[in-house]
Amino acid sequence: MRREDFPALEQTVQGEPLVYLDSAATALKPRAVIDAVTGVYARDCANIHRAVHTLSQRATQAFEATREKARAFLGAESTDEIVFTSGTTESINLVAQAWARPRLGPGDRVLISGLEHHSNIVPWQIVCAQTGAELVVVPITDEGEVPLEQVEARLDERVRLVAMNHVSNALGTVQDAAEIARLAHAAGAKVLFDGAQAAPHLPLDVRALDADFYAFSAHKLYGPTGVGVLYGKRALLAECEPYQSGGDMIRSVTFEKTTYASLPAYLEAGTPNIAGVIGLGAAIDYVEGIGxxxxxxxxxxxxxxxxxxxxxxxxxxxxxxxxxxxxxxxxxxxxxxxxxxxxxxxxxxxxxxxxxxxxxxxxxxxxxxxxxxxxxxxxxxxxxxxxxxxxxxxxxxxxx
Amino acid sequence: MSELRELYQEYVLDHGKRPRNFRAIEGATHRGEGYNPLCGDRITLQLLVEGDVIRDIAFSGAGCAISTASASTMTETLMGKTLAEARATFGAFLSMVKGEAEPDYDALDKLAVFAGVAEFPMRVKCATLAWHTLNAAIEGAEAVTTE
The missing domain is CATH 3.90.1150.10 (Aspartate Aminotransferase, domain 1)
Incomplete structure (x- = not known):
């Protein structure tokens, strides 16, 4: 890593050299990411998964290569478990609407913590209002930690899903995600981690954590805005109802009946943020190049x-x-x-x-x-x- | 830095720290609640209006130096004025801090000290929270937010 890799640092602000201390909001982008994104528009500008022409093949290959990079980055088993979204927010909303909503009902509970970003609160409030389920919040300590015993105390057979951040955006607290997952599973609940602030800072292994869902955003990982990843265990993603519907997520369409594509295309309707995803691939390469x-x-x-x-x-x-x-x-x-x-x-x-x-x-x-x-x-x-x-x-x- | 000095003049720092008319009004005729969700600033504004004249105006709440000083100066400026004058001053103040017009210093009087806000677009909401709350209070609207 060289500071020179980040063109934004070459400027002055108010006559002073820029000191950028807001990476938790969004990280600056290395030249490699900027080049990857502009390269798509300048050269490989084509839609993916469609045409047989050369440009489309190049774009498709670079797009799918990023899926493999994201798989390796997260330690997932299969690229089928990597869904591209517009960001952590959409990843969480996808799980809330496509997975949780059909499964929740009165008497069920969703467990979150008092440390969450609004994007890991509001989607659950909405799905609880839709289904009659109850949102339960684990309180935090004066240090800004979520005590595991407080998590455990609220886990019983009514809790269907535990949704917590891996790292707090407001305070920087790192949660014991593996233990939270273990406790959730022991109570029969699934667990989702908002990894937006973890992905840029921590080595990740969703299988070691035994996360059921894991979400992160490209732009906090030195990649472009408007791109995110949802990891889900294959069986759980397969249980999802269609999130958005349209092109690319279908196998065949007639006016009588539509059959859906397999994972992960099933959950990726429409033309995605192709350049953004390819930029994420460059960001992962850049981060992994340093380690x-x-x-x-x-x-x-x-x-x-x-x-x-x-x-x-x-x-x-x-x-x-x-x-x-x-x-x-x-x-x-x-x-x-x-x-x-x-x-x-x-x-x-x-x-x-x-x-x-x-x-x-x-x-x-x-x-x-x-x-x-x-x-x-x-x-x-x-x-x-x-x-x-x-x-x-x-x-x-x-x-x- | 000079723009910063322009924004945080001694007057603003003083009113930010020691706001005037920072209290409640017994038997207020008008009341407004303002909230800036971006920074968490909250203001409760109360007025005692007789006929068309603002006999008393005061506020409480918590905010940054700019929003507190702005609210403080607003109450000083509008004390004893008519509602029509208050509306006109609101308009002049808004266009000044948004940089839409060369300030009418005569009409704005002390409020001209906030002209520097125009150089800080992210802070316009701080300076206008009290004024939007005033507007809501005298027009009888519910709580306002400056989003």
Whole structure:
């Protein structure tokens, strides 16, 4: 990995070199990904799975090669278990509507945690309203962890599905996904993990986790926006009802009867985001070229550095102090509202996220309207965190 | 940086920290609730209107420096004004912070201190939350959100 691989870092913002600390919102893209995406439009611009001409073959091959890369990336058994979606949000909605909805009814429960992103709350609220099932929430601790005993205490035969994030976007907490899956399975429930924040940071193995469903987004993994992956165990995906219907998901259509394609095409109606998927393939290659274990170790060093540096600022409080975290530093300051912090550090060229991070229940749990959040990507350095700390001292001076 | 200084003038920082008319009104005739879901800012605005005149106006809630200072200045500006004047000032303020028109400094008076917001499009909602809430309160609408 070289910082030069990321063209966005070559710019100045407000006259200062860009310090990008918002990778949990979306990661910057390496040149290899940008080239892969533009290459599709510039050369291999064709629809897939259809024509016999050369361009279509090239596009189809690159598209399906990404399915194999995503399979290997997740440790899945088969490419039939890899469904391309528009992102984690659609992946979760697909499971909610195509798998859960036909199976849920009054008396059933869906178990989530108080740490979830809205995209792993609202689809379950909707499906519960549709089916009469009940949504149950496992509370979180002051550190921002979901205690396993609290999960276990809410698991019984009524729970049909446990849907939790693998890593919290708001706080960076890493959950013990393997243990959550074990507990869910022991109670007869299936388990879905929102892996949007895990995929860029942790080595993943869905079979070792024994995940039934696993969702992630390309754009947080240094890939393009508008593309995601849903992994599902083959038997479970096969149980899904059609999610969207139309082209590519059918075997034959007459006005009397339609028969459906096999997996994974069955769940991928319409022309997909071809260039985006191929860009995801380039992103996976880029990440695997460095190695997720290497990235993880490097990021943990940087997280320790950043945690210490921010903790040294008077009047700053870190929100989310779980024992296992990825590179997310969520904080509030006595001196200023997160929104003011965001604007002032931006004037120093430092990009952080401010707000509720699409996790309003997390904010409510901590009794705050919002946090400022610095999140790390593979290109970040200790100097980036030093720049943040300098900018936060400016905030303190300004609001003193 | 100069744009930042323009945004966070001493006046704004002062009103952000020590908002004026930050209280409740006994027997208020109008009330509005505002919420900015992006940053979690919340405001409750109350007015005591007699005939067409705003006899008292006050707010409570929690927000960033810009939204708090804006609400504070709004209450100071509109105290004793008519509802028609309040509506006109709302219009002038909106077009100023959105950068749609050269500010009419005479009409805006102290509110002109928020002209710098126009350089920060992401912060326009902070500056206008109190005003949208006012509009809802005097037009009798339900809670507003600035999305």
């Amino acid at each position: 997720r274990a290497t990235l993880h170790a490097r990021e943990q060093d940087l997280l320790r550095y950043g945690t210490e540096a921010l903790s040294s600022i008077e009047g700053l409080r870190l929100i989310g102090t779980a024992k296992r975290k990825v590179g997310v530093l969520s904080f509030v300051m006595d001196a200023a509202h997160p929104h003011d912090i965001g604007t002032i550090v931006d004037a120093k060229g430092v990009a952080i996220r401010t707000g509720h991070h699409c996790a309003q229940p997390v904010m409510e749990r901590f009794g705050i309207p919002a946090t400022a959040r610095a999140s790390l990507g593979m290109y970040n350095t200790p100097e980036d965190l030093d720049a943040l700390v300098r900018a936060l001292h400016e905030v303190r001076r300004m609001f003193a």
